[in-house]
């Protein structure tokens with residue numbers, strides 16, 4: 520089976536984008552899982568944090584399904600949605616469209632650059648809920664805001680929310696990556712508390728409306744960035760920290776930076792996530808799922824936009840002393 524794909528990323532959170540609108544491969548659910556396991560593998564595969572399947576939709580201009588590196592499907596993917604938004608916006612020649620995701624049809628658009636020469640895409644992150652049932656999380660209370668989860672840490676307090684994939688967020692003085700790795704692993708090996716697993720983020724407030732976020736992603740591990748996690752972290756650091764509603768919050772991550780605007784309307788929160796959707800290269804992969812082998816054709820790199828992105832990356836690194 521020959522599958523054309525685009526290797527792309529949002530803030531260094533990298534994906535294999537497969538356009539099923541161009542060609543219907545008729546993938547079964549098992550094949551989507553197998554493709555993710557085979558192709559995302561960092562050692563023996565193409566290597567990526569997940570696969571973005573772009574599909575036809577009856578409700579919007581397109582549909583996104585996102586599978587993690589471990590073959591599980593996520594309800595939502597913020598960085599991935601920006602890549603899909605870019606792909607569909609360029610394909611249709613429109614600036615504003617809607618994309619169907621697992622839990623909602625979401626508006627996406629091309630917006631003002633957040634960094635010089637970086638084509639910027641805005642995606643709406645919703646529905647947002649603090650109800651523990653929405654993650655789900657087993658907890659003695661309807662919400663878990665700034666609470667201890669003794670199974671994870673004796674000291675830290677966490678806030679649980681779905682956006683709509685499950686997240687817990689803690690605000691720290693400085694991000695300890697080893698601790699995050701250990702807490703992330705524990706949280707995803709704790710079905711009695713998080714039956715579906717959970718994304719875990721450590722957030723450092725750099726200044727008002729500027730934060731640094733590191734995330735242990737469910738189904739992947741530590742990634743350069745997680746769009747829904749940066750959105751969740753912006754919201755939590757607005758409620759519990761100094762950030763403002765309705766104002767762009769600069770979110771620095773290991774792979775770059777994004778802006779998040781947290782809004783509250785009629786008691787309901789939503790978040791606009793704005794950032795890059797960068798194409799690294801395009802190629803074709805010839806996959807034999809029976810033999811679990813594949814071969815990649817010659818890659819055509821998008822050299823100019825990758826060079827431009829390096830400037831943003833260098834700037835983001837300088838913001839955190841890297």
Ligand SMILES: N[C@@H](CCC[C@H](N)C(=O)O)C(=O)O
Pocket residue numbers: 532585587592593594595596597598599684685718736737738739744745746747748
């Ligand atoms: N990196 C993504 C989120 C991907 C899904 C996540 N690992 C999950 O299982 O919920 C993002 O940018 O939001």
